[in-house]
Amino acid sequence: MTAVEEAPLSPAGNPIGFGNMKRVEDQRFIRGEGNYVDDVNLPGMLHSAILRSPYAHARIKSIDTSAAEALPGVVAVITGKTLEGIPRPSLLGDNFAWMPTLSYDTQAVLATDKVRFQGQEVAFVVATDRYIAKDALELIDVDYEQLEPVMDAKKAMEPGAPVIRDDKGQTDNSITDVHGHKTWESGNAIGTAEAIAQAENDPNCVVVTQEIMYPRVHPAPMETCGSVSYLDKVTGQLTMYTTSQAPHAHRTVYAMVAGLPEHKIRIISPDVGGGFGNKVGVYPGYVLSVIGTIVTGKPVKWMEDRGENLMSTSFARDYHMTGTIAATKEGKILAVDVDVLADHGAFNGVAQPTNYPAGFFHIFSGSYDYPHAHCKVTPVYTNKAPGGVAYACSFRITEAVYLIERLVDCLAAELNMDPAELRLKNLLRPEQFPYTSPTGWEYDSGEYEKTMRVAMEIAGYDELRKEQEEKRARGEYMGIGFSFFTEGVGAGPRKDMDILGLGMADGIELRVHPTGKAVLRLSVQSQGQAHETTYAQIVAHELGINPEDIEVVHGDTDQTPFGLGTYGSRSTPVSGAAAAVVSRKVKERARQVAAAALECSPDDLEWELGRWFVKGDKERGKTITEIALLSHGSLELPEGVEGHLDATAVYNPPNLTYPYGCYICVVDVDPGTGQVKVRRFIAVDDCGTRINPMVVEGQVHGGLADGIGMALMELIAFDEDGNNLGGSFMDYLLPTAMECPTYELGETVTPSPHHPIGAKGVGESATVGSPPAVVNAVMDALAPFGVRHADMPLTPANVWRAIQGNPIRVDMAVE
Amino acid sequence: MRFAVPSNQAKEPDMQVTMTINGESVTKECEPRTLLVHFIRDIVGLRGTHWGCDTSNCGTCVLWVDGEPVKSCTMLAAMADGREVRTVEGLEQNGQLDPIQEGFRECHGLQCGFCTPGMMMTGRWILDNNPNPSEEEIREGISGQLCRCTGYHNIVKSIQWAAEHPAENEVKA
Ligand code: FES
Ligand code: FES
Numbered sequence: 004m005t006a007v008e009e010a011p012l013s014p015a016g017n018p019i020g021f022g023n024m025k026r027v028e029d030q031r032f033i034r035g036e037g038n039y040v041d042d043v044n045l046p047g048m049l050h051s052a053i054l055r056s057p058y059a060h061a062r063i064k065s066i067d068t069s070a071a072e073a074l075p076g077v078v079a080v081i082t083g084k085t086l087e088g089i090p091r092p093s094l095l096g097d098n099f100a101w102m103p104t105l106s107y108d109t110q111a112v113l114a115t116d117k118v119r120f121q122g123q124e125v126a127f128v129v130a131t132d133r134y135i136a137k138d139a140l141e142l143i144d145v146d147y148e149q150l151e152p153v154m155d156a157k158k159a160m161e162p163g164a165p166v167i168r169d170d171k172g173q174t175d176n177s178i179t180d181v182h183g184h185k186t187w188e189s190g191n192a193i194g195t196a197e198a199i200a201q202a203e204n205d206p207n208c209v210v211v212t213q214e215i216m217y218p219r220v221h222p223a224p225m226e227t228c229g230s231v232s233y234l235d236k237v238t239g240q241l242t243m244y245t246t247s248q249a250p251h252a253h254r255t256v257y258a259m260v261a262g263l264p265e266h267k268i269r270i271i272s273p274d275v276g277g278g279f280g281n282k283v284g285v286y287p288g289y290v291l292s293v294i295g296t297i298v299t300g301k302p303v304k305w306m307e308d309r310g311e312n313l314m315s316t317s318f319a320r321d322y323h324m325t326g327t328i329a330a331t332k333e334g335k336i337l338a339v340d341v342d343v344l345a346d347h348g349a350f351n352g353v354a355q356p357t358n359y360p361a362g363f364f365h366i367f368s369g370s371y372d373y374p375h376a377h378c379k380v381t382p383v384y385t386n387k388a389p390g391g392v393a394y395a396c397s398f399r400i401t402e403a404v405y406l407i408e409r410l411v412d413c414l415a416a417e418l419n420m421d422p423a424e425l426r427l428k429n430l431l432r433p434e435q436f437p438y439t440s441p442t443g444w445e446y447d448s449g450e451y452e453k454t455m456r457v458a459m460e461i462a463g464y465d466e467l468r469k470e471q472e473e474k475r476a477r478g479e480y481m482g483i484g485f486s487f488f489t490e491g492v493g494a495g496p497r498k499d500m501d502i503l504g505l506g507m508a509d510g511i512e513l514r515v516h517p518t519g520k521a522v523l524r525l526s527v528q529s530q531g532q533a534h535e536t537t538y539a540q541i542v543a544h545e546l547g548i549n550p551e552d553i554e555v556v557h558g559d560t561d562q563t564p565f566g567l568g569t570y571g572s573r574s575t576p577v578s579g580a581a582a583a584v585v586s587r588k589v590k591e592r593a594r595q596v597a598a599a600a601l602e603c604s605p606d607d608l609e610w611e612l613g614r615w616f617v618k619g620d621k622e623r624g625k626t627i628t629e630i631a632l633l634s635h636g637s638l639e640l641p642e643g644v645e646g647h648l649d650a651t652a653v654y655n656p657p658n659l660t661y662p663y664g665c666y667i668c669v670v671d672v673d674p675g676t677g678q679v680k681v682r683r684f685i686a687v688d689d690c691g692t693r694i695n696p697m698v699v700e701g702q703v704h705g706g707l708a709d710g711i712g713m714a715l716m717e718l719i720a721f722d723e724d725g726n727n728l729g730g731s732f733m734d735y736l737l738p739t740a741m742e743c744p745t746y747e748l749g750e751t752v753t754p755s756p757h758h759p760i761g762a763k764g765v766g767e768s769a770t771v772g773s774p775p776a777v778v779n780a781v782m783d784a785l786a787p788f789g790v791r792h793a794d795m796p797l798t799p800a801n802v803w804r805a806i807q808g809n810p811i812r813v814d815m816a817v818e
Numbered sequence: 819m820r821f822a823v824p825s826n827q828a829k830e831p832d833m834q835v836t837m838t839i840n841g842e843s844v845t846k847e848c849e850p851r852t853l854l855v856h857f858i859r860d861i862v863g864l865r866g867t868h869w870g871c872d873t874s875n876c877g878t879c880v881l882w883v884d885g886e887p888v889k890s891c892t893m894l895a896a897m898a899d900g901r902e903v904r905t906v907e908g909l910e911q912n913g914q915l916d917p918i919q920e921g922f923r924e925c926h927g928l929q930c931g932f933c934t935p936g937m938m939m940t941g942r943w944i945l946d947n948n949p950n951p952s953e954e955e956i957r958e959g960i961s962g963q964l965c966r967c968t969g970y971h972n973i974v975k976s977i978q979w980a981a982e983h984p985a986e987n988e989v990k991a
Contacts, residue, residue: 025924026923029923029928031931033919033928033934033938034906034910035866035867035907035935039865039932041868041869042859133856134851134852222966225868225876225932225964225965226932276930276931276932308871309870309871309873309876531928701967702929704969704971705929705966707969708968709966709969731872731875732876733873737966739961739970740957740958740973740974741957741961743969743971745971745974746969746971
């Protein structure tokens with residue numbers, strides 16, 4: 004399919020199909036009428052707070068809650084011991100003190116034996132208001148015996164390292180996945196090793212090896228995590244308002260944890276104030292709000308504060324990567340080998356498809372054409388918070404893109420070649436698609452060089468290089484950085500992908516009422532992605548119903564069909580496809596009804612937007628509105644044609660979709676202070692068909708800011724004692740409007756051949772693609788100092804040290 | 819573990835606070851330590867003002883006190899006693915959206931909407947004090963507030979849009 008022609012406008016001025024459309028959801032948000040979890044107040048509702056461990060690794064000797072219990076207003080104080088006493092009728096262990104993670108590991112709901120990271124949940128207070136609940140935390144006395152913490156992933160597997168998961172009978176800090184593997188490999192180890200060895204011995208080739216750390220960061224949505232839970236003891240119905248990106252998946256997890264049937268659990272995810280992967284996991288706090296309502300019989304609200312959010316829920320990255328790239332001296336890439344040490348924290352809680360324990364990291368061969376690639380990932384436990392897959396990472400494609408894009412720039416430096424030229428030499432060519440990568444991905448479509456040229460054109464690349472040269476002569480340091488990324492999103496084909504055994508297909512339901520107005524029920528969950536607008540546009544595009552006449556329902560498991568939720572840029576590729584498919588089912592039914600009404604064969608009918616008509620007789624036809632009424636009316640329908648105009652669908656994607664793009668960042672670096680200023684940021688994305696270009700661009704803007712943040716300031720580091728050094732917004736720095744430039748966007752459109760509307764998804768593209776552009780730009784600026792690599796975040800201190808030839812390790816505060 | 823009968827009277831409210839909120843006089847009881855953001859949200863029940871951090875860094879709680887934007891998490895409710903508060907709910911006048919609200923919708927200045935009330939309150943104040951701000955002035959004006967979704971690009975555009983489309987009766991400072 005080709006680029007979409009402009010859609011006609013509805014009476015309200017909205018495109019009946021694709022195009023810029025103002026967001027439906029804005030009407031409530033601009034009035035302050037959004038409904039977030041903390042806005043939910045139920046009659047008789049109690050509040051809660053969690054006591055967290057001050058230590059990264061310590062044995063709990065005793066907990067005295069008596070003073071807290073005596074505080075007026077305190078209703079219940081719950082510890083791990085209490086939870087051990089609540090029997091659980093489920094397959095997942097016999098009590099509530101432990102819960103399953105999304106990676107088949109276990110995680111303490113409240114610590115019983117030991118605490119394993121700073122900020123871990125130790126006790127839970129339910130009280131009449133949130134201030135009293137916090138007061139009570141101060142009155143709980145925990146006697147800890149401090150243990151040596153394991154903070155350095157590189158030392159976690161050393162003999163004699165303290166064992167973190169003794170609860171599982173472990174004798175070291177290795178992590179074993181559900182298939183019994185302790186390391187995860189992909190690609191061709193032997194072929195890659197041979198190619199690299201050959202290159203090493205070939206005077207016409209070069210081999211570059213670089214250690215590259217993607218440090219621990221945090222998605223930090225503006226709204227923290229929380230829930231309001233209420234168990235109606237009479238009906239046995241549990242209702243949970245919760246900050247969830249995946250309400251249906253969460254419901255099943257709670258069903259497993261609590262031993263309740265799904266139909267007795269209703270998850271309502273109202274407006275969600277940003278997710279970015281932070282709201283995929285099931286956290287102890289959510290479970291505790293459920294336990295709180297079980298214990299007190301009242302609705303219980305749990306709302307994280309910011310420190311808790313940054314310290315305990317869902318970190319991202321923490322990959323120590325060593326990459327080796329081999330190429331000819333002309334710049335033809337031959338092979339890439341990667342060794343990764345993956346810090347998973349104290350519980351293996353990564354949220355990714357079961358058969359992909361390192362997520363989609365092995366897409367690291369990137370956008371380039373070379374035959375040999377191999378990676379090996381070794382995960383370890385450390386005394387840090389669990390998580391790993393979050394922050395718009397497309398299941399670790401962030402790490403993969405960062406690795407290959409940094410390696411390519413290191414290679415360019417080694418070859419003394421322009422990084423743009425090096426990329427252009429190696430980019431996959433259009434005729435190679437569908438392309439099977441050396442690690443087994445099947446890229447669906449792409450015109451990479453075209454996209455890169457558009458970006459270079461917007462940037463005015465040649466002039467930029469000239470300017471740089473002039474500036475260097477004056478002792479000014481400006482840098483130009485490229486990133487060319489390919490993502491695989493839209494997980495995923497159910498034969499390959501599941502989370503905790505739940506296949507990743509998405510259900511959907513469309514009803515067209517007798518008056519021709521429609522309601523679409525989605526399994527995915529917006530956290531700002533404008534689903535209420537864009538899904539109406541998909542149905543409008545397929546059926547010709549005005550988008551303002553289509554109501555999109557989401558965020559309530561009682562009102563929507565099953566599906567795995569919104570993360571990994573999967574909504575448009577999976578659920579968006581489902582929306583098109585279900586609309587086509589309705590369209591087909593409409594054809595049968597129209598044929599009956601027009602007394603002809605369905606085969607004699609032809610479709611134009613919003614209307615079936617008789618081939619060759621355009622006047623004789625029925626609009627979708629007319630058909631809606633007819634289908635609910637007394638019209639006699641042929642055998643086998645059901646009345647009414649509704650349908651359901653479950654979309655099982657045949658493959659991932661592969662959005663890609665080229666980003667160019669221009670920075671100025673002050674070598675005296677190490678300060679980096681992002682002056683320009685050019686982003687050309689190809690995400691296939693754009694349903695609502697305004698929304699697509701908005702998401703790209705957000706991701707570019709993420710890239711600036713991660714590259715320059717965001718970091719969760721630890722000191723040797725296990726203290727989290729990024730536990731507040733005073734320490735975990737996010738970019739403000741001052742650090743972000745006005746972005747310059749462009750587009751190319753190469754539709755996905757296997758997606759019903761050719762869309763590929765874009766939600767995470769910029770977060771994935773932008774960090775290497777910023778870092779490459781800074782390294783380019785620092786080239787005159789002989790700096791080839793320094794790890795993110797490139798804070799003034801880090802840049803300054805790199806210039807002094809003394810780059811530091813960013814993940815540990817070691818002096 | 820202990821079970822007590824929940825009682826909202828567990829803690830005696832210690833003081834009475836009176837303030838004008840969006841033009842209406844409001845008197846409520848609260849503890850002396852109650853933060854203004856919690857007073858507005860939980861006690862008065864206006865939930866458009868949000869709460870996003872513990873360190874006065876995020877700005878999702880921005881509202882106006884006596885005509886100036888403040889982070890309502892840095893202020894006690896008691897400190898607002900006798901003063902005039904304007905929140906996001908007070909932007910719309912007589913069923914007429916404020917241009918800043920229209921601007922955010924026109925220019926896609928929001929995604930999840932969580933930072934939006936605070937951003938709009940600051941945006942309105944910037945324009946009241948400087949009807950034609952430069953991009954730099956707008957960026958600086960909102961630099962005490964965080965947005966994770968928009969990368970600020972369209973927030974800046976939204977405020978510019980509002981500057982270009984003043985309400986007919988807009989009172990200039
Ligand atoms: S709540 Fe973050 S600044 Fe007020
Ligand atoms: S719109 Fe989500 S934080 Fe600003």
